[in-house]
Amino acid sequence: MNTRNRWLMISVGLGMLLNPLNSSMVSVAIPRLQNAFQLDFTVVSWIIFSFYIASAISNPVVGKASDLFGRKKIFLIGLVVAFVSSLLAPLSPNFGWLIVFRIVQSIGTSMMISVGMAIIRIHITEKQATALSVLTIFQSGAAAIGPFIGGILIHWWDWPAIFFVNIPFVVVSFLFCWKTIPKDEKPSSFVRGMSFRKWLDLIDASGILLFTVGLIALLVGLLSVKSSGHVSFMNVIVGLIGLIALGAFVRHELQAKSPFIPLRTFAKYPALTWVNVQFMVVNILFYALFFGIPSYLQTVRHVSEFHTGILMLSLGLCSLIASPLAGRWIDKSGPRSVLLVSAILMTLGSVWIVTLNQTSPVISVCLALAAFGISNGLNSVGMQAALFKSSPKEIIGVASGLFSTSRNLGAILSSLLISIVMGGSFSFRGFRELGIILTIIALSLVLMSWKRRESGELQEQTNSRSQGLDK
Structure with a gap:
């Protein structure tokens, strides 16, 4: 180079x-x-x-x-x-x-x-x-x-x-x-002559508006219920507006020529759908711990921001160390085993959170952070490999965009989960409840990874047998 x-x-x-x-x-x-x-x-x-x-x-x-x-x-x-x-x-x-x-x-x-x-x-x-x-x-x-x-x-x-x-x-x-960065090529005559209305159609402005209104309204409705402590008529109305807007968004995307999120792709490629669902669940788990642990340390255990940052470093370092190792592992045996081990590590880390009490050494959270850090390193490579394996070459660009959207949705849902569990203030009881919920989600991820591993092995055996018959 x-x-x-x-x-x-x-x-x-x-x-x-x-x-x-x-x-x-x-x-x-x-x-x-x-x-x-x-x-x-x-x-x-x-x-x-x-x-x-x-x-x-x-x-x-x-x-x-x-x-x-x-x-x-x-x-x-x-x-x-x-x-x-x-x-x-x-x-x-x-x-x-x-x-x-x-x-x-x-x-x-x-x-x-x-x-x-x-x-x-x-x-x-x-x-x-x-x-x-x-x-x-x-x-x-x-x-x-x-x-x-x-x-x-x-x-x-x-x-x-x-x-x-x-x-x-x-x-x-x-x-x-x-x-x-080299200079850009001059835009084509099509681009120079594009009207503002055509540009809005190209980026699917209607779909973006429906998605934004629906998601924000639904989040406001759910969060206000928890923070106010009771279900008011206004909370219900805002939440319903969100659901209606998201329903209209789904209908619009299925009919749009240039959809903001190409939902038809999910129906056409079920393997790609499962990869994105699994990736979203992975990010719900990861970001719930990523955003939850610092607030627990500072609010509940009264650890300074400086020492919180040092403790959180164990998450990042384990992730960086695990990533290249995951690449070698995947080259030898494929992504399925890597993703299964990652799901097991997330389960162990979630269980460890549940076992913590108010007198546990602060440094003990590093075990949960290390488990999630290693799993994040495995997932960062394993999920990308699973994406490329399940995506036809002609839609790899669309698949990458959907993959990024799944990560963002997972992060949003993790923040929603923390806010609903904690309400107005972060507490030890809420942190333990969060650990229980994460354990349940992680166990479902283990089951999902195991079933995909079994189905993948069966598919490989079927392919090898058919190849043998052909010979």
């Missing part, structure tokens, strides 16, 4: 790490934000919801926009958006404005995630697999050390520091990308 390609890879990687870094640093900031804005846990959870909802919506839209208007242009715009949001978020006069800037930040960083991989695939032709693996390390490394960095920054400078820390990364990435 020549020097120019190395600098291109570093430049793009610095921009792409901002999304996982910002989604992970906030896990340590939630208790401090509760105190700063005098809000309960349910309301502060929207700092998580807003980021993943915006990311789920913007990823496919930005992907289409980059194909039409140029990848370098979209990447640089994403850096500018991330810079502005990181600069203004700490100046928010109230929590509502902080959510607005958090959404803007998610859109900006998602623009780089969506376009970065495409830039590398197009402009680096030699040792392309190595280049893509390096970008994966940028992202997984940022997610792994995010809570540690967030803990240090909040401990010494308070919560605004987790936004200001983005600025040097953005500036350096922008300067490098301006020089290293």
Whole structure:
């Protein structure tokens, strides 16, 4: 790989790490934000919801926009958006404005995630697999050390520091990308003559609107029931609006020519459907622990942000160590055994959470974090391998988009689960209840992985027999 390609890879990687870094640093900031804005846990959870909802919506839209208007242009715009949001978020006069800037930040960083991989695939032709693996390390490394960095920054400078820390990364990435990313080709006459209405049809604006309204209304309805302590008529109405909008979204997507989420693909490829369902369940488990443990340590056990970040480092380090080992394992025996072991580790980690009591050593949470960290490393490679194995080559782009959506939905559902269980404040009793629920979900994941393993082995035996008969 020549020097120019190395600098291109570093430049793009610095921009792409901002999304996982910002989604992970906030896990340590939630208790401090509760105190700063005098809000309960349910309301502060929207700092998580807003980021993943915006990311789920913007990823496919930005992907289409980059194909039409140029990848370098979209990447640089994403850096500018991330810079502005990181600069203004700490100046928010109230929590509502902080959510607005958090959404803007998610859109900006998602623009780089969506376009970065495409830039590398197009402009680096030699040792392309190595280049893509390096970008994966940028992202997984940022997610792994995010809570540690967030803990240090909040401990010494308070919560605004987790936004200001983005600025040097953005500036350096922008300067490098301006020089290293080749110029975009001029848009075709079709793009130049495209009307605004055609552009809205292309990105499926109606589908995006229905999905956004439905998801937010349903979340508001469910969360308000828990935080208010009773079911009011307004809670029911808001929840029903959400369900109706999501139902209309499903109907619209099945009929749309260019759907926001191509639901017909799920019906056509059942194996792909199961991979996405399993990936969503995996992320419900992972993010429930990822966001739950820091609040438990700080709110219930009164551990400082600094020490919380250090303890959370065990999760990230185990994940980074397990990922390359998973790759070798999958090359030898395929993804099924890896995913089964991962599900078992998540079950053991969830059971360990249930066994903790209020006098247990704080460091004992590292066992649960290590189990989930190893399983995350196995899943990050295993689920990707399962995706490629179950996806026909002609729809691999669509399959990758659906895969990313499944991750975001899993993160959203995990935050919803924590908020419903905890209500207004984080407690030891709620944390134990969360552990019980996670154990049940993890056991269902073990069963799902085992059945898929058995069905896969039967399919392989059938294929080998048919091949023998042919001979």
